[in-house]
Amino acid sequence: MRNDDPSLETVSFHCRSPIYMCATCTHAEKCADLLNILRMFKLDEKPPEFDLLTNFPFLKERSFEVDPRNKLNEVSSGEWLQFTRTVFSQKFPKFFGHDLRRKHPEYKSPHLLGQLIAFFTKRQDLVLDPFAGTGTSLIAASLLGREAVGFEIERSWVDIYYHICRKHRIPRQKLVSGNCSELLHSVPPDSVDFVLIDPPNPMNPEEWAPNSAPPSKPVDAFFDFMLGALNCCHSALKEHKHMAVFTRNLYQNGQYIFLTPYFASIAAEAGFLLKGEKIWENSAEKLRPYGYPHSYVPNISHYSILIFQKQTPGEESDPDDSFKP
Numbered sequence: 080m081r082n083d084d085p086s087l088e089t090v091s092f093h094c095r096s097p098i099y100m101c102a103t104c105t106h107a108e109k110c111a112d113l114l115n116i117l118r119m120f121k122l123d124e125k126p127p128e129f130d131l132l133t134n135f136p137f138l139k140e141r142s143f144e145v146d147p148r149n150k151l152n153e154v155s156s157g158e159w160l161q162f163t164r165t166v167f168s169q170k171f172p173k174f175f176g177h178d179l180r181r182k183h184p185e186y187k188s189p190h191l192l193g194q195l196i197a198f199f200t201k202r203q204d205l206v207l208d209p210f211a212g213t214g215t216s217l218i219a220a221s222l223l224g225r226e227a228v229g230f231e232i233e234r235s236w237v238d239i240y241y242h243i244c245r246k247h248r249i250p251r252q253k254l255v256s257g258n259c260s261e262l263l264h265s266v267p268p269d270s271v272d273f274v275l276i277d278p279p280n281p282m283n284p285e286e287w288a289p290n291s292a293p294p295s296k297p298v299d300a301f302f303d304f305m306l307g308a309l310n311c312c313h314s315a316l317k318e319h320k321h322m323a324v325f326t327r328n329l330y331q332n333g334q335y336i337f338l339t340p341y342f343a344s345i346a347a348e349a350g351f352l353l354k355g356e357k358i359w360e361n362s363a364e365k366l367r368p369y370g371y372p373h374s375y376v377p378n379i380s381h382y383s384i385l386i387f388q389k390q391t392p393g394e395e396s397d398p399d400d401s402f403k404p
């Protein structure tokens with residue numbers, strides 16, 4: 080359906096499908112496929128202002144029956160199958176306050192976090208994000224009709240989140256400014272349906288433990304700190320519900336440091352069962368000529384998103400794991 084008409088290049092509109100978007104490009108305002116689809120549904124006129132109901136009809140009125148055996152989410156069988164791929168291969172568009180959110184060095188896309196939320200929750204479920212940054216997960220939760228609570232230590236990112244909500248008329252969730260090591264204790268046990276963790280950089284202890292003396296071994300101190308957070312998340316999560324953790328490896332003092340297994344190990348210590356991983360490459364990551372032209376130094380542009388499930392003590396494996404046609 081690709082259309083090479085150059086006049087389409089100048090047409091611009093608000094994309095109406097935040098999560099189940101055109102899979103072939105990131106620039107929806109220039110995407111001929113998406114334009115054709117929108118014209119078919121007569122949705123190609125730019126709305127005067129953002130409005131959730133008129134902008135996200137596909138989220139409100141899905142035209143299929145959810146399998147009655149599906150206790151996990153509200154996606155179709157095809158969406159379910161696509162999500163089980165271990166790599167996110169699509170690129171995500173730059174919507175919903177992208178210009179403001181990109182001030183954050185580690186900002187993510189609402190579409191990326193939205194896919195995780197859409198898969199691991201149903202409408203009205205509660206999402207918890209202890210390292211919420213500019214509130215990307217909260218934005219995605221609102222677009223999907225979920226509830227969300229976030230914590231963020233840096234006040235300016237919280238202000239950006241509320242500014243984006245006002246500007247784009249996105250329903251506000253609760254983003255609390257403060258240290259999640261303390262705030263997580265206020266989350267009632269067994270109250271959360273999905274935890275999303277996008278942790279800070281282990282090598283910046285002044286960011287995640289601002290009032291402590293700089294640790295001599297930052298990576299060890301970081302995992303002690305993270306274990307405390309994961310213990311609280313485990314208690315907050317309902318039985319059998321899921322947690323996704325963004326993990327990224329490091330290159331320090333001439334050596335590649337594989338951090339992903341450490342995350343898996345502390346999550347197991349906190350009582351989680353590792354269920355899988357999804358690789359996401361941040362194609363927006365700037366390439367830096369670190370070792371050029373003498374030695375190989377990787378530009379670490381991918382994250383491994385580890386998926387965990389809250390395990391019932393003594394339980395061997397999830398009884399729902401096997402395929403029952």
Ligand SMILES: C[S@@+](CC[C@H](N)C(=O)[O-])C[C@H]1O[C@@H](n2cnc3c(N)ncnc32)[C@H](O)[C@@H]1O
Pocket residue numbers: 180183185186187188209210211212213214215216230231232233236257258259260277278279280286287288
């Ligand atoms: C990787 S970023 C999250 C980015 C976010 N997903 C987004 O899209 O904007 C990690 C965030 O955790 C915050 N943070 C670090 N230590 C924290 C703590 N102890 N409590 C709460 N937030 C913390 C940092 O300020 C940073 O914004």
